[in-house]
Amino acid sequence: MSTPPEEVVSATRIGVVGCGYVGISTALGLHTLGFDVTALDVDPIRIDALCSGDPVIEESGLVEVLAAALDSGGLRFATGTELGGVDVVFLCVPTPLGVRGAADLSILRNVVDAMSGSLADDVVLVVKSTVPAGTCAQVEEMLRERGCGAAVVSNPEFLREGRAMADFFAPDRIVIGGPDAAAVAKVAALYAALDARIITTDWATAELSKQAANAYLASRVSFVNGLAQLANAVGAEVDTLLEALGADSRIGPHFLKPGPGWGGACLPKDTAAIVALGRSHGVELHIANAAVIANASHQGYVADLIRSRAGGSLRNRTVAVWGLAFKAGTGDLRDSPALALIAMLLVEGAIVRGYDPTVAPEHLLEGVSVCSSAIDACTGSDVLVVATEWREFAEIDFVEIASVMNGRAVVDARNCLPADAVRAAGLDYTSLGIR
Ligand SMILES: NC(=O)c1ccc[n+]([C@@H]2O[C@H](COP(=O)([O-])OP(=O)(O)OC[C@H]3O[C@@H](n4cnc5c(N)ncnc54)[C@H](O)[C@@H]3O)[C@@H](O)[C@H]2O)c1
Structure with a gap:
C-alpha cells in the first residue's frame, strides 16, 4: 500500500455517517491513507467510546489502528448530522430487513433529509450501505427536491466481519457507480493507493453487485x-x-x-x-x-x-x-x-x-x-x-x-x-x- 497523491489527500476531507462495522472501517481505513476524517453517529455512548480508543466492535487489529489514528490527529468522532467543510460523505447507516423482505431504507432517507440542507453542491455523497437497485436515484431526487446539488455515488461495502480492516486495505474489488463521471473519479481517487481492482459502472449495477454477492x-x-x-x-x-x-x-x-x-x-x-x-x-x-x-x-x-x-x-x-x-x-x-x-x-x-x-x-x-x-x-x-x-x-x-x-x-x-x-x-x- 502506498499513499494517495498529496493533491488528492489535501483537497479531500471525508465525512462518514454511521460508526458501525462499515463506518468505523471506512473512517479508519481512509484516515490511515492520509485523509482528514470526521465520523458521526447518533449513539453518544458509541461516540464517547470511540473518542477514548474503544472501537466498540470486535475486529482484529482495530484497537491498534484506532489508537494510532487518535494519536496522529485528523480523525474526529461526533454526534449529530452537521458535516461542514467536507468534500466526500460516506453513508454507512443500517438498512435492515423491512416489510415482506424488502430493505428498510428509512434510516438512510432520514439521514439524507437531515443532511441535505448543510451539504454543499460540490460534495459527493457516497452510499456505502447495502441498498436495492434504484436507491441512489431516489437519494439524488431527494437532494434535488431539497435544493441540494451534491452528486450521489454508489460504493457498496464488501468487507467481511472479523477481517474488516484487512479487507479495506486489500479488497477483492471496489465497485463505484453513478452517472456523474467526475464524482465517480473523485471516489476512485480516494482508493488509488490500494492495489485493488476498481470496477466503475452505473448506480443500479453497483447497488445490485452487493446484494447479488450475498445472495450467491x-x-x-x-x-x-x-x-x-x-x-x-x-x-x-x-x-x-x-x-x-x-x-x-x-x-x-x-x-x-x-x-x-x-x-x-x-x-x-x-x-x-x-x-x-x-x-x-x-x-x-x-x-x-x-x-x-x-x-x-x-x-x-x-x-x-x-x-x-x-x-x-x-x-x-x-x-x-x-x-x-x-x-x-x-x-x-x-x-x-x-x-x-x-x-x-x-x-x-x-x-x-x-x-x-x-x-x-x-x-x-x-x-x-x-x-x-x-x-x-x-x-x-x-x-x-x-x-x-x-x-x-x-x-x-x-x-x-x-x-x-x-x-x-x-x-x-x-x-x-x-x-x-x-x-x-x-x-x-x-x-x-x-x-
Ligand atoms: N457488517 C457488515 O459486515 C457489512 C458488510 C457490508 C455492508 N454492510 C452494510 O453496511 C450498512 C451498515 O452496516 P453495519 O454493519 O456497519 O451497521 P452497524 O449496525 O454496525 O452500524 C450502523 C451505525 O449507524 C448508526 N446510526 C444509525 N442511525 C443513524 C443516523 N441516523 N445517523 C448516524 N448514525 C446512525 C448506528 O448507531 C450504528 O453505530 C448496512 O447497510 C449493511 O448492510 C455491512
Whole structure:
C-alpha cells in the first residue's frame, strides 16, 4: 500500500455517517491513507467510546489502528448530522430487513433529509450501505427536491466481519457507480493507493453487485448444507467430498463448509431483499428464494440431530452450546444461527449453557446461562453442540470435557472439532456429514 497523491489527500476531507462495522472501517481505513476524517453517529455512548480508543466492535487489529489514528490527529468522532467543510460523505447507516423482505431504507432517507440542507453542491455523497437497485436515484431526487446539488455515488461495502480492516486495505474489488463521471473519479481517487481492482459502472449495477454477492454466498452455503445432510444419509466423507468439489476450478474451494445455517447482519437481510426486489420488478429469483427456505429447513435439521443425540427429547436436558457469535472472528450476535438454534432448543424445554469468547457472562441472553469458559458450559451437560467455529474449540482437552459432561453426545454443527480426539475421549461424535 502506498499513499494517495498529496493533491488528492489535501483537497479531500471525508465525512462518514454511521460508526458501525462499515463506518468505523471506512473512517479508519481512509484516515490511515492520509485523509482528514470526521465520523458521526447518533449513539453518544458509541461516540464517547470511540473518542477514548474503544472501537466498540470486535475486529482484529482495530484497537491498534484506532489508537494510532487518535494519536496522529485528523480523525474526529461526533454526534449529530452537521458535516461542514467536507468534500466526500460516506453513508454507512443500517438498512435492515423491512416489510415482506424488502430493505428498510428509512434510516438512510432520514439521514439524507437531515443532511441535505448543510451539504454543499460540490460534495459527493457516497452510499456505502447495502441498498436495492434504484436507491441512489431516489437519494439524488431527494437532494434535488431539497435544493441540494451534491452528486450521489454508489460504493457498496464488501468487507467481511472479523477481517474488516484487512479487507479495506486489500479488497477483492471496489465497485463505484453513478452517472456523474467526475464524482465517480473523485471516489476512485480516494482508493488509488490500494492495489485493488476498481470496477466503475452505473448506480443500479453497483447497488445490485452487493446484494447479488450475498445472495450467491447464501445459496452456496445452503447447497453445501444440503450436501452435508445427504452425506450423513449415504455415509459419505464430507471433508473429502467438499475437497473434491472445491478442486474443480469452475467451483473453487471457498465457502464450501457446512454449518448450522447462514446468518449474521447481512446474508439473511440481503438475500431476502434481493428476492423482494426481484418480485417488485416481476422477476422471481428462484435460487435465492430456495436458499432462504433451505436455510430455515437446515436449522430444523440440526435441531433434529441434537434432539436425537439427546435421546429423543430435549425436555430438561442440559445442552452446552459452544459459540454464540454468527461466525468466528466477530462478536456480532445479529441473526446468529447459534441463537436461532438455541431458540429451537429452548422451545423444546432444553436448559442451555452457552459460551463464546466474545460474550461476557454478564451478557443477558434470554433463556441462556452465559458461561465463562468452554469447560464451564459443559459441566453437567447432556449434549455439547458446536455452533461457531472458534479455533480454540478444536484445541480443547476432550478428556477433560468428557469428565465434566453428564452425557456423551457431541454435535459438531461446524465440522471444526478434531473428530478422532473427540471419539478417543469416549464421546459420541456427530458432524454434518461423516467425518
Ligand atoms: N457488517 C457488515 O459486515 C457489512 C458488510 C457490508 C455492508 N454492510 C452494510 O453496511 C450498512 C451498515 O452496516 P453495519 O454493519 O456497519 O451497521 P452497524 O449496525 O454496525 O452500524 C450502523 C451505525 O449507524 C448508526 N446510526 C444509525 N442511525 C443513524 C443516523 N441516523 N445517523 C448516524 N448514525 C446512525 C448506528 O448507531 C450504528 O453505530 C448496512 O447497510 C449493511 O448492510 C455491512
